[in-house]
Amino acid sequence: MRIDIFPSKFHVHARHRTRQSIVGRRSNYGRCSVLSPASIWIDAGPFFGRSWSLTGADRLEPRAGELSESDQQLWPLDRLEIALQPIIDVSTGAIVAAEALARFPGDEEQSVEHALLDAYDRGGGPQLEAACVRAALQRHTELPDGVLISVNVSPDAVSHPAVRHALGGDLSGVIVEVTEQSASEPDALFGELADLRRRGALIAIDDVSTGYAGLLRLATLRPDIVKLDRGLVTGARGNLAKVAVIESLVSLSRRIGAQVLGEGVESLDDLINLAALDVNYAQGWAIAPAAATLPAAAPAAVRACRGARTQLLRAASLAVPLGSVLEVRGSTVALAGSVALSDVHTALTRAAAGLGIDAIGLSTVVEGGLLQEISSAGAPMDAMVYVLADYPATRRALESGVMIEAHLSDAHSDPAERDLLLQQGMASLLVTPVVGGGTPLGILEFRNRRHRRWTNDDMTHARNLAEHTANVLLRLADDAPTP
Template structure:
């Protein structure tokens, strides 16, 4: 290579490195896109640029960023997948350099722009072997078309930009998920606090409306949680329809919603609350309109800080429900039910003791056997006015008596007689109450057969104190369960911190899991986490038999929900017809495990492969196991070869004829793997790869090969060649699994006659 050209290429590579550093330093998706455009402009002269994102749900390439003369027009014109040059590039994963758009039949004109021909380059954005979008750069014909060197530069730049963009998109998605309620997609409790605080910081008027659905518990109890969830999602949509663009709609928890109205005074907020209640009333459940109560507070008159404003709106909402429901009440200092009155109500309840508490229990069904492995104790409070237990506990904590009420509920549950032998009893308690004296005093010294189920894990605190308390409970025989796992990032943090013996899946993940690949993927990840720590998985809110079968396939240990058994005062047994859909097959008095496709599937598949290899009578029988072995590794093909001196011989059915031989002299990387007894891989596109292996992959139309030596009696006797069609390196975990498979083949070869 001439020195000048080498210097020029080195300078370009150095500029790319600098661009990568600049782009990766962005802290937002918009920032990443802006830096992509800025750094490419420093490397390459162009007039316009557009970044498209693949939106499979809508079947389009959605423009997400543009610079140049036609920004608004470009951003308003999505491209249907598979159409135009950009659609071709994404579909074929290949770059297109168009010297003149007027001579390219696939080219189309962005709506609202002129139809003057131009030169442009379209490059697919590939991140982790996925096409996430396309990068288009344009130049007026008078400035000349893009040279081959410039196209190569754009391609190199796009490789780096795609990874940066994909990472930024994932961070943005994670930020959004942390702030969103999993069921409705509205902002969650924490995000509402943050948005209200931010709005108050501007110093302008801000109003808050809190809405609570009246008698919602009746819907859940009579029609099931699935119907309740449908109503909540429909309510969320109706509330979105009655607010302005800058207003915020959130779900505070349960059936309570919040409207944050920047710039609104209390009168405007009352009008909005009435519109919201009217919109909700347009929804019907079994012919009855959905009714709601609302409380209104406005800053600065009703509070200048977010917690105060929300507390006062909540007080107004409480008064609306206490005074007959189905109305809007604005906060008025001194007119709302005083805290002392609320405290006295809780104090009177506590004075009545366990007589005020009814405990119902719901079976926690062991799916493999269909039996009740345990029971969760659920509190019902028999005091007028009739309200759900969540309202009572929230009021108790609000007036400083929450620990005492939780202790009373636990005492009532522990007093239940005649618990079935071998069944555990799960007691719900919030972390803050668990650390309190009233709860500590009520728990017996021996906790064998007791599961302490932690709730409200978003407010975990006092790390050392809580960890010590959990260690003490475990030492006394208790197991720890974590409720609502997978409900958000905070929940994931607590899963790692608490390391529970039972992980209870949030019911929003369970509903519809049988037909939702995204839910199944998240469930598999949570189940994989649980299996790595030895925790059992319990799915809550199971109401659909298809969901139940999906949970069985994912290797879930326990399940509970209306579809299995409703809560009852005694010790109810699971519905036999429902559990029959989940139980393992019985043969000769044994439970014969099925074949889960989620966590534990590799271990199960490895056991089946070992059975197949142990039945082999010849070396070629071992080769017949290659399909099963490839599937275990998520590979497209697997070949078993034997080492014969300086040659290797294929013994498994493959694209090449069985019995074909190759000299190790022609494949130095293969010889290295065998001599050093370590696995290694070659990926098409990796310039450092062995040329012989790369040529072989190209001839076979494959993208990656992993070479794993098969060791027998401390000698390399064979080789596993594991292939992928796509160009994607095997992860360290996958390599370790391949080594385990190689050991199985080695043991089988050692057994067979030479």
């Protein structure tokens, strides 16, 4: 048995379903997640929630295999409240989600810890978890279109009839979060989660094991979200061991198509470190504590995110990237041997396919401060000739040699670039200057139809392709006949 105690969560782990003493109490069922039975996830943009409680007519009615009337009196669901803690996009500082923490305000004996531990002591822990799940799901209809709601259940409770009933039916727009390594029967857990996924749920895995067996199960499960534990995140900057573990988990998550969330951000150093390590999302006291209504992210945290992102774009490395190496290497080899513009198009098409990017465009600077696309992979060629002065972010990129990015979902992105993305049916843009012989020759544009957070690997590939493309453009210019 293992007990983890954190400021916002209290987890009790029991490997076997036997009666075991837990901090002076006894449990006969698996693991319980006490302070966070529910999480509310926001798909895009800020959402300011409010404190919520079940009162009067909202009192949950018992169902077959769930809490009896006497148990509902013992565990005061009529005073259940939800405090919200924001989760931000590390690349922008924008609030993209909020974790909901269940609380029973009032007498200390009615705390969530007390209620759930007592419920497990009496054999009703899964039923109380099911009640919390239903309470969380009731808020789904209150949320705007596209806003997801996540419910947190202990892994061994997922298969309990009460929790199955609470999670019944269509689960589109619902995220189910469990702690993978605490499951007493991991294979059975995978089967239950597979059923939830078939009915539309997204899966988040918390407290991921770094042992071989745990990582293998993670790769098999392929969750949508991997949560880094606060013990790993807090104070990680400068801690080589923690950094190495985070890098490994980020790399694995990226390869299996999962996004990464770091919780336990207690300082701006923690936040900057997550940005440097390619973590997608973050939450913690340095961003904002949980509150009855969803608080705004601290301005200092937002500035730290944007500053770290600018630095990352500026210092993007040309080191060999971790992902899709062979596909992109083939593209750069093709560029090295290019003797015509058609060869450039072939190389960019191969690069787009290898990186999973919807479109890559190459535009060159034309006399008079103009920019014209000369090759496009994955999208029709843009016949427009653009005035650089109308696109200040792109002009600055060419003048400074520093990459820039723009996203439809980011209000801080250059307005002209966002308008162009909208016209082109794209959501995300990464612009890399193409510079040869110290002269700006053009730009390489990575474009994606769905929002894409450009990773360190993406930036490295873009720099590499831009460098080889510059050599091609210089060679083609040298080979061009003199008028």
